[in-house]
Structures are given as structure tokens and as C-alpha cells.
Amino acid sequence: MIPAPFDYKRASSAAEAIALVGEYGEDAKFLAGGHSLLPLMKLRLAQPAVLVDIARITDLSYIRDAGDHIAIGALTRHMDVEKSPIVLQHVPLLANAASHVGDPQVRHRGTIGGSIAHADSASDLPATTLALGATYVVQGPNGVREIPANEFYVGFLESALAPDEMLTEIRVPKMNGATWGFQKFNRRAQDWAIVGVAAWKRGNESGVALVNMGSVPVLASSVSQAIASGASIAEAAELAASEAEPQSDLNASAEYRVHLAKVLVRRALESTNA
Amino acid sequence: MGGSILGNRVLRKEDPKFLTTGGKYVDDLLDEPLLQNAAHVTYARSSVAHGRILSIDTSDAASMPGIIAVFTGADLGLEPKPSAFNPMATRTLLAMDKVRYVGEPLAIIVSETREQGEDASEAIIVDYDILESLIDVEQAMASTTLIYDACGSNVVFDTTALGVPENTGDNYFAGCEVVVKGRYINQRVAPCPLEVRGAAAAWGPDGRLTQWLSTQHAQGAPEPIAAANGVDVAQVHVKTPDVGGGFGAKIGTYPEDLLLGVVAKRVGRPVRWRETRSESMVGLGHGRAQLQYITIGGSRDGKVTHYQLHAFQDSGAWVDMGTILAPFMTRPMSSGVYAILNIECRTTSVVTNTTPTVAYRGAGRPEATAAIERAMDMFAAEIGKDAAEVRRLNLIPKFMEPHTTAIGGTYDVGNYEESLNRALEASDYAGWRKKQAERRANNASKQLGIGVSVYVEITGGVGTGESAKVEVIEDGSARIYTGTSPHGQGHDTSWSMLASEQTGIPMDKIELIWGDTDLVPVGTGTMGSRSLQQGGNAVYSVAGTLAEKAKSVAARLLEANEADIVLDKDKGIFHVAGTPAVSKTWADLAIAEKATGGLVHSDVIGVAGPTFPFGAHVGIVEVDIETGKVTHIAHYACDDAGTVLNPMLLEGQIHGGVAQGAAQALLEEVRYDDDGNPITSNLADYAFISAAEMPSVTVIHMETPTPNNLIGAKGIGESGTIGSTPALQSAVIDAVSHLGVRHIDMPTTAERVWSAIQQAC
Numbered sequence A: 001m002i003p004a005p006f007d008y009k010r011a012s013s014a015a016e017a018i019a020l021v022g023e024y025g026e027d028a029k030f031l032a033g034g035h036s037l038l039p040l041m042k043l044r045l046a047q048p049a050v051l052v053d054i055a056r057i058t059d060l061s062y063i064r065d066a067g068d069h070i071a072i073g074a075l076t077r078h079m080d081v082e083k084s085p086i087v088l089q090h091v092p093l094l095a096n097a098a099s100h101v102g103d104p105q106v107r108h109r110g111t112i113g114g115s116i117a118h119a120d121s122a123s124d125l126p127a128t129t130l131a132l133g134a135t136y137v138v139q140g141p142n143g144v145r146e147i148p149a150n151e152f153y154v155g156f157l158e159s160a161l162a163p164d165e166m167l168t169e170i171r172v173p174k175m176n177g178a179t180w181g182f183q184k185f186n187r188r189a190q191d192w193a194i195v196g197v198a199a200w201k202r203g204n205e206s207g208v209a210l211v212n213m214g215s216v217p218v219l220a221s222s223v224s225q226a227i228a229s230g231a232s233i234a235e236a237a238e239l240a241a242s243e244a245e246p247q248s249d250l251n252a253s254a255e256y257r258v259h260l261a262k263v264l265v266r267r268a269l270e271s272t273n274a
Numbered sequence B: 001m002g003g004s005i006l007g008n009r010v011l012r013k014e015d016p017k018f019l020t021t022g023g024k025y026v027d028d029l030l031d032e033p034l035l036q037n038a039a040h041v042t043y044a045r046s047s048v049a050h051g052r053i054l055s056i057d058t059s060d061a062a063s064m065p066g067i068i069a070v071f072t073g074a075d076l077g078l079e080p081k082p083s084a085f086n087p088m089a090t091r092t093l094l095a096m097d098k099v100r101y102v103g104e105p106l107a108i109i110v111s112e113t114r115e116q117g118e119d120a121s122e123a124i125i126v127d128y129d130i131l132e133s134l135i136d137v138e139q140a141m142a143s144t145t146l147i148y149d150a151c152g153s154n155v156v157f158d159t160t161a162l163g164v165p166e167n168t169g170d171n172y173f174a175g176c177e178v179v180v181k182g183r184y185i186n187q188r189v190a191p192c193p194l195e196v197r198g199a200a201a202a203w204g205p206d207g208r209l210t211q212w213l214s215t216q217h218a219q220g221a222p223e224p225i226a227a228a229n230g231v232d233v234a235q236v237h238v239k240t241p242d243v244g245g246g247f248g249a250k251i252g253t254y255p256e257d258l259l260l261g262v263v264a265k266r267v268g269r270p271v272r273w274r275e276t277r278s279e280s281m282v283g284l285g286h287g288r289a290q291l292q293y294i295t296i297g298g299s300r301d302g303k304v305t306h307y308q309l310h311a312f313q314d315s316g317a318w319v320d321m322g323t324i325l326a327p328f329m330t331r332p333m334s335s336g337v338y339a340i341l342n343i344e345c346r347t348t349s350v351v352t353n354t355t356p357t358v359a360y361r362g363a364g365r366p367e368a369t370a371a372i373e374r375a376m377d378m379f380a381a382e383i384g385k386d387a388a389e390v391r392r393l394n395l396i397p398k399f400m401e402p403h404t405t406a407i408g409g410t411y412d413v414g415n416y417e418e419s420l421n422r423a424l425e426a427s428d429y430a431g432w433r434k435k436q437a438e439r440r441a442n443n444a445s446k447q448l449g450i451g452v453s454v455y456v457e458i459t460g461g462v463g464t465g466e467s468a469k470v471e472v473i474e475d476g477s478a479r480i481y482t483g484t485s486p487h488g489q490g491h492d493t494s495w496s497m498l499a500s501e502q503t504g505i506p507m508d509k510i511e512l513i514w515g516d517t518d519l520v521p522v523g524t525g526t527m528g529s530r531s532l533q534q535g536g537n538a539v540y541s542v543a544g545t546l547a548e549k550a551k552s553v554a555a556r557l558l559e560a561n562e563a564d565i566v567l568d569k570d571k572g573i574f575h576v577a578g579t580p581a582v583s584k585t586w587a588d589l590a591i592a593e594k595a596t597g598g599l600v601h602s603d604v605i606g607v608a609g610p611t612f613p614f615g616a617h618v619g620i621v622e623v624d625i626e627t628g629k630v631t632h633i634a635h636y637a638c639d640d641a642g643t644v645l646n647p648m649l650l651e652g653q654i655h656g657g658v659a660q661g662a663a664q665a666l667l668e669e670v671r672y673d674d675d676g677n678p679i680t681s682n683l684a685d686y687a688f689i690s691a692a693e694m695p696s697v698t699v700i701h702m703e704t705p706t707p708n709n710l711i712g713a714k715g716i717g718e719s720g721t722i723g724s725t726p727a728l729q730s731a732v733i734d735a736v737s738h739l740g741v742r743h744i745d746m747p748t749t750a751e752r753v754w755s756a757i758q759q760a761c
């Protein structure tokens, strides 16, 4: 419950942060809201030698209407995403997912960038942005590149980010009137999802992604394909776990997770939220 | 004004401090003179559940920055000491030959800062010869691996050793029309007080040891502390700062507490220790952990005539308090509120490689209640009758003289049917049943479940009375010294109400002193819902006697006859009846008595015996049939705690009790993997209940005073926990009973409910 010793540096710009992390190499870590990193450090599961605090880079905390998509700065807090009129109007699924993250304290500290960069399959926003077909903008020592969400998550807590690359912006396509549902199944109000589903549907077009159904957030492509080829929601939902390799753990067996995924995908797609 | 303050919703005196500057807990004693320059203590703990210790290498740790000293049991020359409950089981305060659970302390690090101590604890290298880990009582009984070799068995206590015959088996039920059997798990839970364990120790210039302790019973601590430190008990002074909850787990002292003085002496500095939450989850004692085999028999018309219980108590890795709860708390209460003519109850306590179990809110009575209530439900289901009506048929009729059950429990007063009636009426039981029928008819995806429990428990079973001292000082204010030990209950408010009632001194001029063994040497502490009925009762009695004493002083000062003196409680003055113009205040009397020892009275006031609060709970849940998810949507609690002193404090105890009881029924369970590694050792993994999981609780009033003390009070601290758990477990099962489900073990997690439905379909 007490972290191992570490050094602390505060960066005031993305460039400075990237340079600092470059300087200290593999042992350095960005610190955003700290709500994923610090618990791991307290349990000594993570022992970075240097923390580069990026939480005060205020020019990376923004939400903008960028025409066909919404641009969100990586350091935007969950609470700002949840309450943003722009997000509520154009990507209500994301605002709703953000409102289900942890408890109010967590939502005031945690950032969307930290959540995505941490690449935890149990987190709500990686799967939600995956379902929405988001693109992540990352900046490194050699410049900026864009990574589509469906290429970003490569393994358990592992992403396509290089250690000295920083996630700076999340671009989320507008939902343009799609119906949507976010289903989070947990034990207690503030808990992580045992299984979660983010889904939207417009005619026979849809996007469905699963929370905590394996080592990475899962895009349930089979469900979307079935809907595209005319299957009913109930029929399509039966395919919910086709791409998933769920684990058994303290909270649920793999078998039960598969069952939950099917029920929750159906409920999310049947939802009439618009 | 006029009229009594007793029975009123008096606001808590404690709250302004707690809500503004906050409490002052052990870890906050920064300006304490004796603790200046205190070093920090960290315990290195076993990372394996069961193993022989081959070696402990502390050399790396000892050379790390800020490390003052590192000690193993061998370094301190610790000797094995027997358990109070089974002398064949012995252990040293730090594991030396063997470790028996993950988290058992095995070395002490003394450091300048806490952080340095934690770093060094990672550098202690222990070599183990791993033994089979025994996580479950049946596994432990079947295994040839022994946790305490000298015990010759992993069974460390059995009622047969007390001369109670073994249960007779199925023959017992030969004459019964209906017989139902069950195997229930009353799972292991963690008490989780908000304040974890902590203590500090300092040797004073006078050679005495002062120990600050987060405890429920300061007066119980000097003896074990003195023994561990090899000094006379008079050399030990225990002080209790504010305590942030205990729930029974802070009644006794732990090895981590007892060794602080020893270490302080070795390093020549005061020391302080506070565990982390992760440590607390494995180091603070656990509760419940009982496996129950029941058989219930009776006639088809609903009359229960026979009941047999064999409870297997998981003691954990030490023969601690948990061991004896089954024989001495569960067994005598096994008949519950029912007039069952034939009862057998055997209990068997078994050691396992898990955290030792201790008394946890209810301590043996929730287990007894859960068993008989579950059995009643099963019996009702078997004969196809309403579970509330089957209960009614079997209740012990109202009694106002002591009643003894077939198992030998003697209850003070009881009116169980009335509590059931009130709970059914206030909850609109019939209305909920109608709604349930509609949802069933519509095949709704969310079904309603209704659970009823009727219970009786034993409170004030610990102690036969309590000490109290009341003194009035020269400014007219009063000090109460009590042997109880508040840690959230509101004794400052309650004891002030009682003393104010007797003396007319306003509550805000009354100060409560407790938990300091120099100032209050005699006390039994706060546990087993005893405080008001014994400690409050003593304050009431002693303050009353002091008021009488004061009248004689007033008579002297007023040059009147003592019999003519009246105490005007509205004004807090004494005068001769009929002439209020000439009066003496409490301050006048205190000044007059100063030279002759002060205006003070002190005594230990006994009670006639323990009391038996009872009541009925109705819990309502909604169950999502597709996922198994349970939502607790309404709760009705009728808890009869005798005469109510302060309804607001009573409701607080019920609300908290229902929350903890609901947590056991629906959410919480301490779990281990097959190797004995705890897998619920933080509050993310352990499903500690939060307000968001609670409905608002409807508290139903009922007061049947006990004759066993002056104020008619019974305990309320644990009732909410005892009544709510079975009601909620029953509600969950009831919600899916139409699908063929008869039983689901606690906690009734979504997956368990879903699996039960799958198996029944």
C-alpha cells in the first residue's frame, strides 16, 4: 500500500513530457489522473523510477466539434466528457459511458487519455471508443501519428503506444442520430464492469464492443455483420462472444461472462436511446 | 420545560467534532509528548498459507536506509503460549517454526519512516518447506496434515467435550411426516472498520509502559500487554484515542499490538504502528465462517417438532474467539423464536490455514438465526405453505417471565408474534405478494422476492455489570467515567442524557471519560450489544445515587432536613421543598465537598442477566431473471430493543446493522485460492457494501422493556445484522422459487442466482 521510491517531474507541455520520458527511458511513466497507475504502484505491481506528471498540461484538456467528429484532448477528465454539451449532442454513448466510470471522485481525477493509454480491457472508455470507431492521435519524439482504435489494443495492459509516445487526442466520429446503449454489469455501483457493452445502431449499420471479455477490449464484429445481413437483434446478440476469449476470475466464470455478453448486447442494441 | 430527556431524538454531542476537525485516532497522536521521536514499526508477513520456516534472512533489510532494527521471534526470544480455548494449541507472537496463514507476522522492522519499513519488509527472505494448505473445514477434518501437531487433530473444540451428546442422526426424525435437510454456508466475512488497526507504545521515565490502542476494550489489554513485556500489570497504562469502528474485531489484542513495548524497549525509542488496508484485510480477525448441516422435521400442517443442527466453525489459523462462538453463542440460540420440542445441536470448531476468526457483529447469533430461518423456509416450501404463516404457527407465544427452550436457552421476555405482525403490516406484505404474483403471471424479466425473518438474540451476554463514576466539579459541570468503549455508538450522548436526567446538569456540561486504564481501571468494554444495558445502566444508577448524596450535602448547607431537600432538575438546583428562593447549585455543593474528597460517586452496578432482543425483518429484492442480478429495493425492520433511550441512535444502529447484514446476504465474502492466497484483500475485490446498494430502511417501532436492568434496555448494536441477513437470503430465493430453486448460498451473487436458475430449469 506504499509505493516503492520514485522520482517526480512535472511537465508543462506535451513536448517537454515526451522529452523527459525520452531522457529517463523505460523506467519513466506518464502520470495523468493517477487513478490506474497509483493503485498499481501502491500494490508494487508497477515500480517506475520516474513519474512525469502531465496532469497540468491544460491545453490538452478540451472538447471540440471538428465537423464529422469530436476531438477530445487526452487530459480531459471523465466528468468533463460526461457533462459536455458537445459530447452529449454528438456522441451521447461516450458521455453515458463516462458517467459509469467508478465514482465521482474517480471521474474528477481520471482522464480519457489515461484510460485509453492504460489499455485495460475492464475499463469502460477503451471499449466505448472502439465501438464508436475512434482514432487516437499520438505524439512521439519523431512527430505525430494516428492509430485507429481497432489497431491500438494489442494485449493485456498493452497498446500500440511506444514508451516515449504520448496520447494527445481522441477523435470520435459523430453518431448522427444512431440509437445506442451502454450496459455495465457490476456488483456495486462504483465497481468495474464484470462485463460491459457499448453499442450503437443506425439501420443495419452498427458498432458493438465488449468490456472485460478477454485481455483486450473486444470489437464484436460478428454481431455487426449479422445485423448488416438482416439478422434480428436477438439473433445477432447470440454471436456476442464470438470474438471474445473471456477469463474466469473472482467475479465471474468465463461461461457466465459469455452468457452476460449475449444478454447485454441484446439489451444495448434494443435500447431506444438516441 | 419539564419532562424527561430520555426517549428523545437528542442530537449526537460527538458529531460537531467528527464533522469538522475530525476524530483523533492512534495515528494522529503527533503532538503526544511521550511519542516524540517515535520510530515506525512494520511487520513482515507470511506469503504462504502453511509451511515450515527453514530460515529467515533479515540481513539485507537491516542494512537498508532508515532501518533501526529488524527482529525475528528468535531475536526476541519469544516463547510459545497456549490458546485460552485449547491449551494444546500454542504459538509464538511472531511465527518461528511454522507459518499458518498468509499475513501471519514473522518479523518486525523498526524504521525512521513508514515507507522505509515497507521497503525493507520486501527485502526479508524467508525459506519455507511448503505444507498442504487447508482452506475449508471439511478439507481440514479429512486431511492428515495438522496445523497444530500437539492437538492431534484439526478439530480444536467440540461440544461433545463439554458433555453434550452427539447428534443422533436421522433416527431422530423417525416420527415426522415431513423431513427436510440442508447444507448451508454462512460464509467468512471481513469486519472492515474504517479505521484499521493501530497502536503506539512508549516507556515513560517512571518505567511504566503507556500503550495507545485502537480497541473496543482498553481494560482487557493491560494483562496481555504486561505478559508480553514481562512486567507487572500495574506497569501498563492503556489509552484509547478515538476509534473508527471495530465490529468485534478489536475486542482482543493482536500480536502486532503486544510486541510494540518489547520493541520500544529494545530500540530505546517510542514506536508507532499502523497497518495498511491490505494488511488489515488479512490481519484483522474475520467473522462468521460456519458450515451448517441442518435437518428439520414436523407435520404436514406446518408444525415443526424436531430440529437438528451440526455447525462446523472455521476457527482460522489460531484458536481465537471465533472457536467458541459456535458452542456458546450459536448453540443456545439454535431454537430461535420457535417452540420446537426436540432440538439437538452439536458444534465442531476446526482450524484452517486462513485468517483467525473472532467475534464479528452478532458473533454466533446471526449464524444460529440464519440456520433456523433457512430451515423454516425449506420446511414451508416442502409443505407448500406461506413461509410467514409457518413461522407464526411455530412461534413461542408471548411471555413476560423467563422462558427456556428445549436446547436450554433462557430468554427474558418475548412477544415474537407481535413483531412479526408489525413487520408484515408496515411492509404491506400482502401487497408485495400480490405484486409478486402479477410479475410471475406476466413472466416479467425482473421478479420480486419477499423474505421474512423472525429472530431472537442474546445481548449483554458478556459481563455481569459495569463500572461508572460520576463527579461534579467546582464549576458545576460533571464528568462521567465509564468502562464501556465507544467507537461510533454515541455513548457521550447517551451517557450524558442518563446523567442529565438524574442530576439536572445540562448535557453540554457533562464530559465522558473512557478507555484510559488509569482513569477507568474497571471496565468490560463495548461488545455484544452490552453498553447501554450495563454501562448506561451503571451511569444512570450512579448518577442517581450521587444526586441523593448531594441532597445530604445541600441539607447541611441549607441547614435543613435531608428529607425536605428537593432537586429541581430543570434548573439544576437544590432547595427546601416549598422555598425555591433559597437554593444551592451543583457548583456550590462541589465547592463545599472539595476538601473531603469531592462530590463524586463510583460503583460497579450489576444487572440481573443478559437480555434477548427480538424482532422481525421483511426484505424485498428484485431479481433480474436473465442475469441473476439482485437489487435490494425495500427493507422493513422491527427490532425490539426494550426501552429506547434515543430513537435516533437506535435507528443509526439498525441502519448500519441492516447494511452489514445485507452485505453478507448479497455481496461480501472473503475468499482464498486453493493454495490459501487471499484473493479479496482490498476493497476493490472484497465487495464491501456502499450506500448505493441500500434501499432506505423502514424502522418499525416496538418496545418490550426487560426487567433485567433499571432502564429496561436491551441491546440494539447487532440486531439489524441478525434479522436482515436471513430475510434477504430468503427474499432472493423466493424471487426464483417459482422456477424450482430451493436454496442459494450466500452471498447470493448474480452468478450464483443465475446458476441456480439454470440448474432448476
Ligand SMILES: Cc1cc2nc3c(=O)[nH]c(=O)nc-3n(C[C@H](O)[C@H](O)[C@H](O)COP(=O)(O)OP(=O)(O)OC[C@H]3O[C@@H](n4cnc5c(N)ncnc54)[C@H](O)[C@@H]3O)c2cc1C
Pocket: A029, A030, A031, A032, A033, A034, A035, A036, A037, A038, A039, A074, A075, A100, A101, A102, A103, A106, A109, A110, A111, A112, A113, A114, A115, A116, A117, A118, A122, A123, A124, A125, A161, A165, A166, A167, A168, A190, A191, A192, A193
Ligand atoms: C476506485 C476506482 C474505480 C475505478 N473504476 C473505473 C471504472 O468503473 N471504469 C473505468 O473505466 N475506469 C475506472 N477506474 C480507472 C479510471 O478511469 C482511471 O482514471 C483511468 O483508467 C486512467 O486514467 P488516469 O488519467 O487516472 O491515468 P493514470 O493512472 O495517470 O495513467 C494510466 C496509465 O496510462 C499512462 N498514460 C496516462 N496518460 C497518458 C497519455 N496521455 N499518453 C500516454 N500514456 C498515458 C500512464 O503512464 C499509465 O501507465 C477506476 C479507478 C479507481 C481508482
